[in-house]
Amino acid sequence: MRQNNDTINNTISNTIVVIGAGPVGLAAAAHLIARGLTPIVLEKGQSVGSAMLEWGQVRVFTPWKYLVDSAVEKLLNKTDWQYPDKEHMPTGREIVEQYLVPAATNTQLESTIIYGAEVVAVAKNNLSKSSSNNRDETGYTVHFKTQGGQYHSVESDAVIDASGTWHNPNPIGLDGLPVPGERENQAVIRYGIPDVRFQQKVDYMNKRTLVLGGGHSAINVVLDLLKLQETNPNTKIHWGLRTNNLEKLLGGGLNDQLPARGELGLAAKRAIESGALTLLTPLKVHSITRTESGVSVENSVEGVIDTLEIDRIIVSAGFRPNLDILRELRLDIDEVVEAPSKLAPLIDPNLHSCGTVKPHGVMELSHHDKNFFVVGMKSYGRAPTFLMLTGYEQVRSISAELAGDHEAARRVELILPKTGVCSTKKSNAGCCEIALPGSESESESCCSAPRGTKEKSSTSCCG
Numbered sequence: 001m002r003q004n005n006d007t008i009n010n011t012i013s014n015t016i017v018v019i020g021a022g023p024v025g026l027a028a029a030a031h032l033i034a035r036g037l038t039p040i041v042l043e044k045g046q047s048v049g050s051a052m053l054e055w056g057q058v059r060v061f062t063p064w065k066y067l068v069d070s071a072v073e074k075l076l077n078k079t080d081w082q083y084p085d086k087e088h089m090p091t092g093r094e095i096v097e098q099y100l101v102p103a104a105t106n107t108q109l110e111s112t113i114i115y116g117a118e119v120v121a122v123a124k125n126n127l128s129k130s131s132s133n134n135r136d137e138t139g140y141t142v143h144f145k146t147q148g149g150q151y152h153s154v155e156s157d158a159v160i161d162a163s164g165t166w167h168n169p170n171p172i173g174l175d176g177l178p179v180p181g182e183r184e185n186q187a188v189i190r191y192g193i194p195d196v197r198f199q200q201k202v203d204y205m206n207k208r209t210l211v212l213g214g215g216h217s218a219i220n221v222v223l224d225l226l227k228l229q230e231t232n233p234n235t236k237i238h239w240g241l242r243t244n245n246l247e248k249l250l251g252g253g254l255n256d257q258l259p260a261r262g263e264l265g266l267a268a269k270r271a272i273e274s275g276a277l278t279l280l281t282p283l284k285v286h287s288i289t290r291t292e293s294g295v296s297v298e299n300s301v302e303g304v305i306d307t308l309e310i311d312r313i314i315v316s317a318g319f320r321p322n323l324d325i326l327r328e329l330r331l332d333i334d335e336v337v338e339a340p341s342k343l344a345p346l347i348d349p350n351l352h353s354c355g356t357v358k359p360h361g362v363m364e365l366s367h368h369d370k371n372f373f374v375v376g377m378k379s380y381g382r383a384p385t386f387l388m389l390t391g392y393e394q395v396r397s398i399s400a401e402l403a404g405d406h407e408a409a410r411r412v413e414l415i416l417p418k419t420g421v422c423s424t425k426k427s428n429a430g431c432c433e434i435a436l437p438g439s440e441s442e443s444e445s446c447c448s449a450p451r452g453t454k455e456k457s458s459t460s461c462c463g
């Protein structure tokens, strides 16, 4: 792997900067190379997939056949790389070790990545957000910081932001803000999916832990704590959900076309029924206060105020995109989902519980500033339903567009698996079903065209 590069030339031009070397950033670089373009990937971590390594113990719910990008695969096929068992579901760490690292070390991608380079801002060359002068014809300057604390900038013709959302977890408050005492008690609060069974088990074994969150991440944490409890019976688990919509939480079960995801929900259901954990729903945390032995959590369940004495809190309540680094750009972002505004209605969690959307590309991902794109997990804003395969199609389409192949950019080349419990607000019909023109659910079907357009998907997002 390449080490930090503090000597980078500040004026490299004719490049396309990709922010982040996760699975989607790496796929973007591979598609750009395949199109004869020159990517430069800026990654703030010391490895490819460094965000994924932070949840490396988690087994994903999609098998290998949905995890490998076609352009990366082509590069890997020129080496001695072997495609892993296509039906096997790897952990996050296995994805990094068996796919991302080989791609980043043994292929052309190696020379495109700069590690330890954290992007702090993106702007148009010498134009602030308020300046319209020749804006469309002006390229970009990407400002980044290397680990020694030095600041650099690199010019590029286009920018693809694939920086994910992992480093911006949602705080505890129902209003989207930290509750009183949350900032002050960070020593006992962890966000995301800590490895409670192995790497960080001393913090949780025979302790009282409150898990907050109602998605697959929270289920993963709860199931791992239950396994820890088997050998450490004084481990106490409280699971707080904002809503009491258990059916949505427990997923599609056997109807889920990603059976591992359905199984997670079923396992959680069994644990609740066995009484191995205390379910608090709908829970509102009011404040957190330090005590001698841990923290005291003022809360209410269905409006009844109570105090919970615990040692640790794990917040698995989703993520949000870091838009601060894009402050000087003219974005077209939906104010609810914080995703590109043409994509947002398809994935708005207020409307869909569906894990799949119509495959989409450059048309849905464009912003007011030309040749700037947010892709991957970050393109879904605050929506939690992103799949890697969706990101690979996004960057295939964008790379084609940047190379001038507008026809290929607009072609849909992807069929996604569907999840079992898929509902829209207006209809109990699966949102993965194709809505009929004029039907009540049409405007909210994830397979229907973006709001305000007449376009129809020729391919079902559900296959």
Ligand SMILES: Cc1cc2nc3c(=O)[nH]c(=O)nc-3n(C[C@H](O)[C@H](O)[C@H](O)COP(=O)(O)OP(=O)(O)OC[C@H]3O[C@@H](n4cnc5c(N)ncnc54)[C@H](O)[C@@H]3O)c2cc1C
Residues within 6 Å of the ligand: 019, 020, 021, 022, 023, 024, 025, 042, 043, 044, 045, 048, 049, 050, 051, 052, 055, 058, 059, 060, 061, 062, 066, 117, 118, 119, 120, 162, 163, 164, 165, 166, 167, 193, 217, 325, 375, 376, 377, 378, 386, 387, 388, 389, 391
């Ligand atoms: C627990 C979990 C399980 C999941 N399971 C599945 C699954 O089964 N199937 C599936 O398809 N999807 C799954 N996903 C969703 C999604 O596909 C993954 O999160 C995937 O890693 C997203 O890829 P990405 O490249 O968009 O972002 P990331 O993997 O988050 O990569 C972003 C990269 O950008 C870097 N970065 C961040 N900020 C900066 C910056 N300012 N400057 C430079 N670099 C930066 C990060 O260090 C990171 O390496 C899962 C997600 C989670 C959290």
